[in-house]
Amino acid sequence: MKMKYISEAWLVLLLATVFALALAAVDLAWKDRIEENKRRETIGQIPHLVPGAVTGKKDFVGKVFVYRALDSKGRQVGWVLPAVGQGFADKIELLIGLDSKAEHITGLYVLEQKETPGLGATIVAAQWRKQFAGKPATVPLHVSKAATGENEIQAVTGATISSESVVSIVNEAVGGFRRALEVSGR
Amino acid sequence: MSEDATPLERFIRGIIPENPVYRQLLGLCPTLAVTNNMKAAMTMSGAVLFVLVGANLVVSLIRGLLKPHLRILIFTLTIATFVTIADRFLAAFMYPMSKELGPYVPLIIVNCIIICRCEVCASRQSPAAALGDALGQSLGFALALASIATVREILGSGTWLGIRILPAGWDNWVIMVLPGGAFLTMGLLLGIANWLGTVRRNPKATE
Numbered sequence: 416m417k418m419k420y421i422s423e424a425w426l427v428l429l430l431a432t433v434f435a436l437a438l439a440a441v442d443l444a445w446k447d448r449i450e451e452n453k454r455r456e457t458i459g460q461i462p463h464l465v466p467g468a469v470t471g472k473k474d475f476v477g478k479v480f481v482y483r484a485l486d487s488k489g490r491q492v493g494w495v496l497p498a499v500g501q502g503f504a505d506k507i508e509l510l511i512g513l514d515s516k517a518e519h520i521t522g523l524y525v526l527e528q529k530e531t532p533g534l535g536a537t538i539v540a541a542q543w544r545k546q547f548a549g550k551p552a553t554v555p556l557h558v559s560k561a562a563t564g565e566n567e568i569q570a571v572t573g574a575t576i577s578s579e580s581v582v583s584i585v586n587e588a589v590g591g592f593r594r595a596l597e598v599s600g601r
Numbered sequence: 602m603s604e605d606a607t608p609l610e611r612f613i614r615g616i617i618p619e620n621p622v623y624r625q626l627l628g629l630c631p632t633l634a635v636t637n638n639m640k641a642a643m644t645m646s647g648a649v650l651f652v653l654v655g656a657n658l659v660v661s662l663i664r665g666l667l668k669p670h671l672r673i674l675i676f677t678l679t680i681a682t683f684v685t686i687a688d689r690f691l692a693a694f695m696y697p698m699s700k701e702l703g704p705y706v707p708l709i710i711v712n713c714i715i716i717c718r719c720e721v722c723a724s725r726q727s728p729a730a731a732l733g734d735a736l737g738q739s740l741g742f743a744l745a746l747a748s749i750a751t752v753r754e755i756l757g758s759g760t761w762l763g764i765r766i767l768p769a770g771w772d773n774w775v776i777m778v779l780p781g782g783a784f785l786t787m788g789l790l791l792g793i794a795n796w797l798g799t800v801r802r803n804p805k806a807t808e
Contacts, residue, residue: 423668424671426666426667426668426675427671427674427675427678430663430675430678430679431678434678434679437682438682438686441685441686441689442689445689445692445693448693448694449689449693452692452693452696456696504704505707528704529703529707530704531704532634532703532705533780536704
């Protein structure tokens with residue numbers, strides 16, 4: 416009986432292996448280029464994420480990778496924190512702008528997402544993202560229907576899971592970053 | 602469809618007589634979603650060309666080994682691989698376009714034109730026939746997208762392939778770049794295509 420399965424499915428197994436190897440090769444060849452594209456876009460977004468910032472510089476706080484947002488004279492005016500997490504369809508990559516003490520969120524940008532077009536993909540709209548600006552970074556945010564409290568985010572209509580994913584990615588990244596800041600004593 | 606058509610006949614058939622969008626009404630999700638400008642429509646057509654040619658060739662080469670109940674699984678596996686390559690290629694070399702197309706590139710996996718060609722042609726025909734078929738169907742798809750994108754971009758933005766066509770005083774028809782414009786344009790063009798087809802087959806039918 417077991418042999419029958421193998422004799423029927425060997426082609427599927429073989430193709431899956433060959434295709435996986437091909438995709439690994441593609442990833443190896445183009446990964447750096449894709450990362451470089453994302454890095455350039457990140458730097459370009461920094462002025463929109465942190466008020467007063469013109470550029471950013473890579474840094475590590477503890478083990479957390481972060482961009483320091485700098486103004487035109489090179490003074491630090493905030494942080495831009497890259498964050499990744501699972502969305503409804505695929506992983507969501509975010510950039511979170513924070514003020515220099517990491518007490519408030521100053522902006523949010525969606526670097527990559529593959530949510531449902533017309534529903535979850537609305538998380539990229541400036542109209543939805545702008546409600547993150549000014550929210551406290553000291554307490555976890557949560558999704559609600561009306562978004563009345565100061566740490567509440569209004570969900571995208573018809574895309575509760577995408578909205579909750581974004582909020583939980585933000586909470587996790589900001590919480591981890593604040594702990595790393597405390598430990599490093601900055 | 603006759604089974605002994607030459608690759609060239611298959612190629613020609615895909616362009617107009619069996620156009621995937623206007624005749625078969627397949628692949629309508631990208632047809633509606635990415636035709637608000639020519640560049641996006643042409644990038645999508647290029648990605649579909651790559652995936653369809655790749656999937657048709659692989660399926661045709663292994664057609665003798667396919668088990669009936671596992672064939673759809675193998676088609677999907679093959680299509681998904683080529684789509685992932687196309688998606689990564691766009692992210693590496695055409696990054697802004699990759700952002701603009703967003704999830705519509707991975708969604709080529711479920712574009713029924715491709716699985717339909719694998720099923721009706723590539724899994725039964727030689728690689729040459731499968732290649733002719735893939736090229737013809739892709740060209741037909743590209744023409745359909747181009748026709749819709751041309752109307753939408755000119756009326757909605759006053760440009761074509763990013764080049765200004767209408768005078769600067771033109772009031773853009775905002776509806777044309779929104780989903781509503783996609784449905785209106787496609788409906789009207791589909792109506793015209795069907796009407797022309799009826800007139801050609803039977804000139805008296807319209808009197």
